[in-house]
């Protein structure tokens with residue numbers, strides 16, 4: 001059974017249909033890139049999976065359990081952690097407080113204090129700059145540091161699946177390299193499943209894994225990132241030449 | 245002189261507590277809760293039996309202070325949470341304007357409920373009469389109540405600060421106040437945080453009811469509205485959603501009112517509030533975002 005099953009989902013904003021019948025599934029430990037031009041519906045799709053944006057058709061299930069009607073906090077508590085577009089650090093909170101916001105779901109479980117403390121150390125080991133700035137105000141971090149913070153913050157919920165919307169947006173390429181390097185290490189260490197949205201397929205090709213290309217609310221191309229991402233069809237699919 | 249300082253602090257305390265009650269709820273759900281004043285009035289009337297007489301028939305008001313205070317505070321918290329569950333929960337996704345109108349309507353419901361039971365005639369009550377005795381400090385004779393009001397307010401503020409800074413609930417509330425959607429994606433339970441904000445706000449309403457009721461010695465259905473207006477202004481000047489700003493502006497407004505009462509020529513004193521509002525407009529002209537800007541509101545898209 002797959003970890004995440006997205007089946008034929010439709011998302012509308014008023015009369016605009018942003019996502020029209022998208023399906024895919026993810027197994028434990030998989031990595032899937034959702035790429036495509038601006039306005040393709042990638043963020044809408046991710047927000048729907050996280051329970052933030054309602055769907056008008058189709059179904060989403062995690063571990064075989066339907067997510068229909070669940071609030072974002074319930075979905076987060078099932079192990080699906082979302083890093084939305086635009087980072088959204090809690091700017092007035094300290095770096096460490098940001099990291100702790102998502103640990104409420106562990107409170108009361110056996111040995112949770114020790115667990116949270118060790119998770120915190122693990123995040124600091126992954127992103128040493130966060131340890132350095134742990135008591136500083138999160139709003140004062142640079143863009144790259146904020147990206148690390150929101151990924152670290154998502155990891156503090158101990159997710160099985162982490163969904164990240166455009167992690168490279170606004171980051172210098174070498175910082176993006178660092179972020180991806182850490183993500184891949186986490187995947188290798190704890191079998192984390194990754195669902196990553198990026199506009200371009202460059203990262204998908206560099207990293208490997210599966211890739212789907214969305215345009216106009218639909219999946220227009222899918223397959224192994226290294227094959228699909230470097231093939232001839234990608235340009236046409238990205239810009240939509242094949243329509244005419 | 246000392247008397248003026250204490251008057252200003254006392255009035256400022258009331259405004260600050262009121263403003264805090266509004267800012268707490270605004271912080272987590274962008275709701276300007278105009279029913280807050282009526283919750284304050286309700287708390288006072290909860291101490292009385294329904295009657296149409298001018299002299300109140302006291303019911304819970306005769307309790308010893310160590311029962312009376314928790315009783316009123318719990319009534320406030322309870323009513324406020326009830327408002328959330330019955331009314332505001334249904335408006336969570338509504339626009340701030342819709343929510344504001346809903347709060348007006350709810351305020352009227354509470355007010356007319358009291359009107360039905362008690363009529364509109366203000367009633368004299370004597371709450372905690374021991375507190376009206378004067379005490380001497382620094383050579384000035386002050387009613388004990390003033391001193392207690394100021395000390396209580398400072399304790400409440402300190403307690404709330406510790407709660408927000410040092411506890412998990414507080415952390416979740418601060419995160420939710422800054423970016424509710426993001427907090428939920430991290431597993432923070434929306435219902436719990438919002439109910440907590442309403443409970444705290446209602447408890448503050450109870451505290452105001454006790455202080456105001458003891459100060460004025462009357463139970464008046466309109467009493468909440470008067471404080472509410474100033475408290476609301478304080479939250480706006482303070483920077484909507486900023487708790488520190490709300491408190492600061494509450495004290496400033498209290499001080500401004502008292503100082504104007506003293507310095508204005510006798511003929512102009514009836515228009516004191518007009519001068520206070522004039523000062524408010526000036527502040528907003530120069531700092532339209534409020535004195536202290538709530539951090540989350542800048543980043544929100």
Ligand SMILES: Nc1ncnc2c1ncn2[C@@H]1O[C@H](COP(=O)(O)OP(=O)(O)O)[C@@H](O)[C@H]1O
Nearest residue numbers: 013016018036037038039040041042043044045
């Ligand atoms: N909250 C919203 N309200 C109305 N329309 C929206 C909203 N979010 C996205 N859209 C529209 O839906 C379409 C898909 O947007 P989005 O999911 O953000 O795409 P992408 O992330 O691929 O750029 C776009 O046409 C966008 O304008």
Ligand SMILES: [Mg+2]
Nearest residue numbers: 042043044085
């Ligand atoms: Mg997007």
